[in-house]
Amino acid sequence: NAGVTQTPKFQVLKTGQSMTLQCAQDMNHEYMSWYRQDPGMGLRLIHYSVGAGITDQGEVPNGYNVSRSTTEDFPLRLLSAAPSQTSVYFCASRPNQNTGELFFGEGSRLTVL
Amino acid sequence: DAKTTQPPSMDCAEGRAANLPCNHSTISGNEYVYWYRQIHSQGPQYIIHGLKNNETNEMASLIITEDRKSSTLILPHATLRDTAVYYCIVRSFNTNAGKSTFGDGTTLTVKP
Numbered sequence A: 001n002a003g004v005t006q007t008p009k010f011q012v013l014k015t016g017q018s019m020t021l022q023c024a025q026d027m028n029h030e031y032m033s034w035y036r037q038d039p040g041m042g043l044r045l046i047h048y049s050v051g052a053g054i055t056d057q058g059e060v061p062n063g064y065n066v067s068r069s070t071t072e073d074f075p076l077r078l079l080s081a082a083p084s085q086t087s088v089y090f091c092a093s094r095p096n097q098n099t100g101e102l103f104f105g106e107g108s109r110l111t112v113l
Numbered sequence B: 001d002a003k004t005t006q007p008p009s010m011d012c013a014e015g016r017a018a019n020l021p022c023n024h025s026t027i028s029g030n031e032y033v034y035w036y037r038q039i040h041s042q043g044p045q046y047i048i049h050g051l052k053n054n055e056t057n058e059m060a061s062l063i064i065t066e067d068r069k070s071s072t073l074i075l076p077h078a079t080l081r082d083t084a085v086y087y088c089i090v091r092s093f094n095t096n097a098g099k100s101t102f103g104d105g106t107t108l109t110v111k112p
Helices: none
Strands: A004-007 A010-013 A019-025 A031-037 A043-051 A054-057 A064-066 A076-078 A087-094 A108-112 B009-013 B018-023 B031-038 B045-050 B061-064 B070-075 B084-092 B106-111
Touching (some): A010 A019, A019 A031, A043 A064, B009 B018, B018 B031, B018 B106, B045 B061, B070 B084
Parallel strands (some): A010 A108, B009 B106
Antiparallel strands (some): A004 A019, A019 A076, A031 A043, B018 B070, B084 B106
């Protein structure tokens, strides 16, 4: 069981570039979510999904897109990167939207120049 | 989900109990209290959760007041490895409540 796997671990982008952060889990969890964490701050919810084909916005969704075509994968897309999106991004999953604790990936550190 | 309030930082001597408070005065009857911690820049790690009864596991104890408006996470014998940011969150098990939101947490520093 690998748990929650995020790739890449580090990425540097130029302003205006696009990229996708990948998140995969092998625990058959229905619920998946993306958070961002700025230096010295707590985690803020970007988007979440309660099952394949269903996504919804969190606290800070602007500038990010998500899709959930399979139970295992929940990619986060930055359409046109901005310096304000420099952050550490965490993907998390739990069995379903109602029960269980969150399992987190190790994070993806993104720098936008 | 109810909002939580935690002190920004706390210190604890190694080997002593660390008591981390959390205020959740607007908690409703179907909301659970969850605790996570984040060591350095790693992904947060689940510690414990509870509804109204006190809970204990191999990592910690959770004491929830009778009115459920506050709780305390207890690390009985803190070690240097327990230095981390501790997050208290409140989450409903309502079918429409998929979100789990985190505040800024408490930075616990365990000192030798």
